[in-house]
Amino acid sequence: MTPLLDVRDLVVRYGTRQVVDRVSFTVGAGEAVGLVGPSGCGKSTTALAVLRLLQPAAGTVRFAGVDLTHLPERELRRLRPRFQPVFQDPHGALSPRRRIRDQIAEPLRVHGRWSRADGPARVDELMERVGLSPAHGLRLPHELSGGQCQRVVIARALATRPELLVLDEPTSALDPSLRAEILNLLMDLRASLRVGFLLISHDHAAVRHVSDRVLTMRDGRLIP
Template sequence: MSPILSVNDLKVHFPVTGGLLMRQIGSVRAVDGVSFDIAPGETLGLVGESGCGKSTLGKAIVRLNDIKSGSVQFDGQDITHLSRSAMRPLRRELQMVFQDPVESLNARHSVREIIEEPLIIHGRGSSAQRRKRVDELLERVGLQSSAAERYPFEFSGGQRQRIGIARALALNPKLIVCDEPVSALDVSVQSQVLNLLLELQKDLGLSYLFIAHNLAVVKHVSDRVAVMYLGKIVELADAEAIYHRPKHAYTKALLSAIPEPDPTLEKKRILLEGDVPSPIDPPKGSAFGHRIKHPRYEETIGADLSLREIEPGHWVAADPCCLEPADWAKLSVATA
């Protein structure tokens, strides 16, 4: 089965200017060579610390950010350099749910106007048909159709996010990029929104790129998980493998931060030393090895640290600073 989304060596750099003439003096390497596929009906979770490039990657995929190099193929079509007019037909099938439902919903528009807008832009149906569609979408996401005549500020955070999801569903998309859709919500509401997304996926055959910084949240919705650090993916595997057999040191640190629900069990927290390197001037070798001052860091300068398959379907950066000696030996033998 062909992937619904295929990202290959994607790079998104933002210029840094300075001096009297404000010339470019550098670049922020927000996304620096990312590759992955998403199959139809699959959810790929993308996790990492704030500032690692997750949201920038998501916005680049839906072409809200310019792409420096690499490619994005959606449903078999290369959309990397399509113009705004050429992208318009594809936006029916490629949608995004944003992190903050307060900022992403126009406070001056009623809920009906917000959800109906994509239908009007793409010329879908008559006024009566659009009205019926809006009512159906609201009920589909767990709100009453009477909510259509109200305004976003009249709703709670979870209800506003449901409105955002309804807007994303308006044009029957195939893929939705969910940019931290529950991080701004109360914990009690997060599970309701996550269950809604799972229900919609089952009923409508949706594919998701689910972006989050919390591995505990991603665990319940993802088929596979990609771990991102400083603009690069450092580990990619089935969710079960990530949670039960993590290989990369950064993945293990993220997993150690998940609270243990059983108070009788002790869990060792891995506290990371140092700061995340600057994406303007990233280390020449292992970014994570540089952060933790690993003794093998010098070996990684100029080395190929790209993803390698350590187990079937389990990919990890070929980085001696971040792997256990046994895993590094296994990886070295497999790629020899």
């Protein structure tokens, strides 16, 4: 069976420095794969290359059998709703001046999936799914806690019904109690939606709690 995500011999360089060195792994449909390692080991750079937010120097990234590595932007845009990011800093990921409802709806509008008839109900459904009430949708990000903002970011990532979430340190900006809440939310979402995860973190225990498989990275390489 073709993996949902298939990364082969990925190389990423910053100038003359090789940050990711021939990294290969797969993520199956509905599978959660953890990628752990110390700060600076290249795991976040790997995530950016997987999302095609950064161009690799060599290797391939295939999503659902399609090589994303040199895909023209117009064709890449058609695929982007199927794989979505969740980044580390929830406040930084949200516009400070826009209501929460509008930010959750944004991917639907950007990708031409917004409907006046169904869109508001879809936003309400997404908020409920991540543990927020419709009243939260009327607020601005500074009126929410860090944990609530991360729930908003997750809801927005789910808006287009993706098959894969690339989660880069999604709990590191939160205190321990909120980390547990978000990890439990991710486990519930994975079970109910059958969405695949590439979960990147320096927290081995958290990743093991959520993932089917855990890969370890050091100095730009995967190690046994």
